[in-house]
Amino acid sequence: MRITLKTTSNTSIIPFNYQQKMIGTIHKWIGNNEIHDKISLYSFSWLHGGKLVKDKGFDFPEGAIFFISFYENKYLKILIDTILSDSEMFCGLEVKDITIEKQPVFRKEPLVFRLASPVFIKRNIDGNNKFFFYTDEESSVLMTETLRHKMQIAGLPDDETLKVEFDLSYPVKQVKMVTIHGIKNKASMCPVIIHGTPESKLFAWTVGAGNNSGAGFGGLI
Incomplete structure (x- = not known):
């Protein structure tokens, strides 16, 4: 199961190495859970839709887009419930839209x-x-x-x-x-x-x- 999230624009420049902030945000949304001690059966994308600010980081004047996927749907449901009550991320980004993506149908070919x-x-x-x-x-x-x-x-x-x-x-x-x-x-x-x-x-x-x-x-x- 995968959700795509859209955010508000940022209020401060997002640093180049923002990935640890993403990890912290997702862990906050998941909360205290045994999933943190397991091999990751989930993935998430980097932020997309931004502009490079030379020597400083990234700017997302129209907001950012990213996805989170979980093999075990129960964790994604926990995540959605938490985001609805706590949408704040970092550098002014806040989730404003959540879309549950339809799973693709794949074929046998590479x-x-x-x-x-x-x-x-x-x-x-x-x-x-x-x-x-x-x-x-x-x-x-x-x-x-x-x-x-x-x-x-x-x-x-x-x-x-x-x-x-x-x-x-x-x-x-x-x-x-x-x-x-x-x-x-x-x-x-x-x-x-x-x-x-x-x-x-x-x-x-x-x-x-x-x-x-x-x-x-x-x-x-």
Whole structure:
């Protein structure tokens, strides 16, 4: 289940590294809940519709648009109820409209998903964190591994045809630096191609691709 939210215009410039503010806002809306200690079966996009303010951040004179998706609908219902009573976000943004999106119907054929936020891939190797990008051959295996693990946690049947890979034909792919709570993370801004059953594609559309979807990475459109 996915909702799209539209906001009022901001009253102060939104900083480049606003993602931690997004995380804090969503956690506020969800409230004290066991979901914070689980692997994220949800995803959310970055803010869209803004203008770059050179060397300062972003401005959203017409308001911002973003989405939040949850595999377990009960959490999204909690979120909606809370937003209706506490619509405030940050930098003057307030939710003014909530739309429940109709779930797409997918086919068996491989499908390209555009990104609403970059894909983050990280593994701990010999005690050190290693980031993987669209340039790394291992990335497809790791993204597939992560999505399959989330499907297992959700109780979904195994999909032997499942495969997630970057669309390397995308002409403006890039690696982005994202700082959250002072920690610098590198992620890939490059669409992904997902092979698998329609149910697997719908699950990926909901929970995102790669790691840390609960921190605003890997949102799929």
